[in-house]
Amino acid sequence: MGTPQGPGGLPLAPVAPRPELAPPSPRVxxxxxxxxxxxxxxxxxxxTMRRLGELLGIRAPSLYKHLAGKTQLExxxxxAALVEIGDLLHGVVDRADAASVLGDLLAAYRAHARAHPNLYRLVTSGPLRRDQLTAGVEDWAGEPFYRATGEPYLAQALxxxxxxxxxxxxxxxxxxxSDLDRTWAALTAAFRRPVDGA
Amino acid sequence: MGTPQGPGGLPLAPVAPRPELAPPSPRVxxxxxxxxxxxxxxxxxxxTMRRLGELLGIRAPSLYKHLAGKTQLExxxxxAALVEIGDLLHGVVDRADAASVLGDLLAAYRAHARAHPNLYRLVTSGPLRRDQLTAGVEDWAGEPFYRATGEPYLAQALxxxxxxxxxxxxxxxxxxxSDLDRTWAALTAAFRRPVDGA
DNA sequence: ACACGGTGGCTAACGGTGTTAGCCGACCCG
DNA sequence: CGGGTCGGCTAACACCGTTAGCCACCGTGT
Known part of the structure; x- marks a missing residue:
């Protein structure tokens, strides 16, 4: 089984709809x-709530007039970050051909995380409160890995x-x-191998 | 390049010395x-320092007579956790043959993390203060991945x-x-493939 | 024109965190 | 018997997220 291909030898088309985030009030x-x-x-x-207030010219408790708490703010x-990364990765997969999807996808993922390390950490670490998130945004962000592999569990592993x-x-x-480029190359090779063979 | 083998077709022998942790005072x-x-x-x-004190029949500030702070305690x-997991994984590699090392290693890694999730999180997440750690303990814990792959960067990627x-x-x-067993199977397969071929 | 209600600020305060300063009793050793 | 160290204590500080309650403003309905 090779890379899944839509018409014209391209990777799979997106299936999850791009989620629409509820537009927040201006102040929020x-x-x-x-x-x-x-x-x-x-x-x-x-x-910190106090630090945010400081930058907004406001005291920390006033933030609670707009937000339910820090966890909701997070x-x-x-x-927003999930939509952003989903857009980025979908775009990469859109532009790639079957031979280069995997490398391009991993490179884009890495580059984005390195450009926004603290945001990336916030998004990916610790338990995820799905009830606070916009429905479908998680699927949207993860789908490029499915489009690149064509198999859900291989996509998760990747x-x-x-x-x-x-x-x-x-x-x-x-x-x-360590030369991290080489580590990434080893990772890419591991997941490319099944594609070359079979 | 296949799985590295020592005498008798076994995976590589350990090279890093097992670190000896400085024995703490009894109270510590x-x-x-x-x-x-x-x-x-x-x-x-x-x-929490106060919670620890409570369980030890002591007030939180008294803990500072024994430890420099919470980060040192962590x-x-x-x-200790690194030595423990290093011992576990080295033992697995010791007992495995070339065909099964990879699967056994990953299974043991996963099982240990699931058995001690909070400890695993503490060990692996957030920046690592190497100066607070016993020298060599990191190498010791990671080496089984090298023994199983024979190539440092493939080991890091794995x-x-x-x-x-x-x-x-x-x-x-x-x-x-999600059926996580299948995700793990996909991961294992990706890293086994290069071994089968070549 | 006036009262009303919501919006969005404020202060004060609570309980929690890690941590420091300073006090003091007990114990060991010369 | 004297002194020093060890290991406890209380008080306190600065910071955290969060709540309660007050009030000024501003738009709207009568």
Missing amino acids: GEIVAVAREVLEKEGPAAL ARLVD WAAAHGTVILELDGRYLPG | GEIVAVAREVLEKEGPAAL ARLVD WAAAHGTVILELDGRYLPG
């Missing part, structure tokens, strides 16, 4: 935007492997001096 | 033991993939209803 949108900036530029420890960030590889990179867990 | 050992129990049985949120836990797959499992991140 502003808060979420500031929160994202704080998270990305100052790190997770700085993502859910908004996760929501996604999980990519996640593991990138999160360890972000956290600096590899042995010092 | 007691604290670390209680901390581990709290972490595993009550979760990371309960791993480092002790990580240290470890990373295993980590990603298991951490998403622990955090309940896969789509509801």
Whole structure:
């Protein structure tokens, strides 16, 4: 079984609908935007209700007039980030041909995570409160891996492997001096091999 | 290149020395033991200086007579856990033959993480403070992946993939209803393939 | 024109966290 | 018997998320 192909030898077309996020009130949108900036530029420890208030010219308790709590705020960030990464990866798969999908997909996944490490960590680590998220957004973000592999469990394994590889990179867990490009090449080769053969 | 084999067709012998943890004072050992129990049985949120003091019949500030701080305590836990998992995985590789190493190794890794989810999370997530750890313990714990693959970067990729797959499992991140055994089978197959061929 | 109600600020406060300072009793050793 | 170290204690600090309650403003309906 090779890479799944739609008409013209292309990878599978998307099947999950692109989710539409509920548009937040202007003030909420502003808060979420500031929160994202704080998270990305100052790190997770700085993502504090008081810090957000400070940047918004407001006291921390006033934030609760707009948001139910910090976890809901984080859910908004996760929501938006999932759509963003879903768009990115779908676009990559759209543009790739059967021979290069896998490498392109992994490269894009890695690049995005490295460009937004704190956001990536927020999205992917710890238990996920699905009830706080927009329905379908998770499927949308993960689907490119299915489009690239054509088999749901291989897709999950690929996604999980990519996640593991990138999160360890972000956290600096590899042995010092490692050439991470080679690690990624080894990972890509492992998942490409079944495609070459058979 | 197939699975690396030592004399008799076995996987590579260990090369990193098994690290010897500095024996803590009795009281420190007691604290670390209680901390581990709290972490595993009550979760990371309960791993609190005050909670530890309570269980030890002591006030939280008194803990600082024995430990430099919470991060050092966590480092002790990580240290011990790394040795433990290293022993486990080395033992698996010792007992396995070339055909089954990979599957056995991944199965053992997964089983250990699922048996101690909170400890596993502590060990593997977030930035690693190498200066707080016993030298060599990281190498020791990771080496079984090298022994099973014979190539350092393939070993890193395999470890990373295993980590990603298991951490998403622990955090309940896969789509509801997924048969995780199949995901693991897909992962194992991806890394076994290069061994079969060539 | 006036009262009303919602919106979105505010302060004060609570219970929780890790951590520091400083006190002091007990114990061991010279 | 004196002194030092060890290991407990209380008080306190700064910070966290969060709640309660107050109030000014502003748009709307009568």
